[in-house]
Amino acid sequence: MKIAICVKEVPDPTAEKRIDPGTNRLVRTGENTLNPYDRHAIEEAVRIKESGVETEISIVLVGPASAARTVDKALAQGGDRSVHLADDGLADSDILATSRALAALLERDAYDLVLFGQQASDAECYVMAAAVAERLDRPCVSQAASLTLDGSTLRVKRQVETGYDTVEMPLPAVVSVSDAINEPRYPSLPAIMGAKRKPHEVLSLADAGIDPDTVGGAGSRTTVRGLSKPAGRGASVRIEDDGTAAEKILAFLVENKVVV
């Protein structure tokens, strides 16, 4: 079983986020680290491996050369090897472009399962797994709260607002795991130190056979035109219960088309 985990380097989530007013982009010059949501995906892969299924866990990252430390953090959490696409031509990639690069990396190896964390803590984006699955033309499930392998079938319990859906899908597949799926273990000190000794593959765009015009700023379609704070929720309506509160609430909900 070959599992790939797509991980992202993000600004330290404990630090306050800042937007550069000149570029309208998130400032990434501070401390960067492994997206905390990705730890759950790595942990889930490690648990599959520990269940007795012969497994190789690959950490896949698209990011600058300086993200090598983040690759090591992911490997310390439980990966066996890493694939790091590091090329200056990737700067300013949006979801469209990054998903193209990730898909190209994933197509180089025949992975049975591609895992993502549920979201990235920097832009709070949840869609990368779906975008990559679309490019790979593989089934995709998001918000997985549990994974069960049965031969070449994967059963996924999926967290939804009203409870759980259970979805069965054939492998190969793409899954983004919920942060409730497990409690990631601490990377032990030997694991931290061993991470550097694991096989690291660092690729340029040319190595990965990616056309530079399809990634980076040139391959992106997102333009941030402006930023503003979300509008306030508007005036609230206070209903005191004088014995008719229920009718008043119902009337309010009907008026606002919440119930019909």
Added chain:
Amino acid sequence: MIPALSDVHEDLSALVRDFCEREIAPHTADWDRTHHVPVPVLRQLGDLGVLGVIIPEEHGGAGLDYTALCLVVEELARHDAGLSVAVAVHGGLCAAPLLRFGSPEQQARYLPRLASGELLGAYALTEPDAGSDTAAIRAQAVLDDGQWRLDGTKTWITNGGFADFFVLFARTGGGGAKGVSAFVSTRAEGLGSSHEIPKLGLHTSSTAEVVLDGFRVAADDLLGVRDDGLKIALATLDGGRITIAAQACGIARAALDLACRYAADRHAFGGPIARFQGVQFPIADISARLEGARLLMLRAAALRSAGKPHGLAGAQAKLIASRVAVDAADVAVQTLGGYGYSAEFGAERLYRDAKITELYEGTSQIQRLVIARHLLGAAARG
């Protein structure tokens, strides 16, 4: 020497910080109140490899330097000073002398079990009448039927209530500084922990009296050279006190963080108290002094790691860092006002815990003595 931290140092600190926030912080106040010594947490640290930082990889450790040990102690001390000294003693006073003075057989016998946390260590030097005056040791070791038989009383033994492994000092020759030998041994019949010593702070640390009553130690568990054990004791404390400087830095950091948080959150006279200079200046002073103390600590650790003389640097680091810890805890209490005095905000615990750093592994007076003798040489001895 300007200390520099590597990626592994930073990752190690991050690991311990993460562990503390999840496994220790939620319980610190409770453990302190109930005088609970969380031995299982120490074993967990062993599982993570944190107890074996300075032990070479061939003996099951991480093979990192002394700086790594100090960083572990510092991070632990931010959340629980008692746990931090347990690790400081285990690594700095037990694993360290084995590494430096132990025979290959002794190293192979004990280091892997110390690295994993299967054995937790204690260092039994101090006696009721031999504290700063270490040459006054009275515990006796005599050869008896091919084994050493140890008798005596050791006191103020950190980890003494639960430790499975001991570095012990006893007299094998005449009086005075010569004639003391060092031994290593696991706990067995004849070595008993008589009682925990009630103390001002550090309630999560075991501080016990250890009684040696016909305690038998194998002949090959003598550490180093017979009758030359006091050299081992003092050389070990030269390194140990750097870990206490690290502990002091951790306590001071916790106090500073607490004072800053409270000053920003607490409102009085129409705004946060952080806008008052009377609140700002003590915090600013502690911040500057703490960064200085931390550099002294890291410098001493770097010298120790490089195998260079570090007695002077370690004494300087401990002297300064321990005072910063005491003053930082005082600033935290003062910033929190009445809440600082209450047991619900953690400032009073830091205030009680900080003081020990000026006392153990050499009082501040002893540190000054060490420093003065380095500077003044024979003239300082009169």
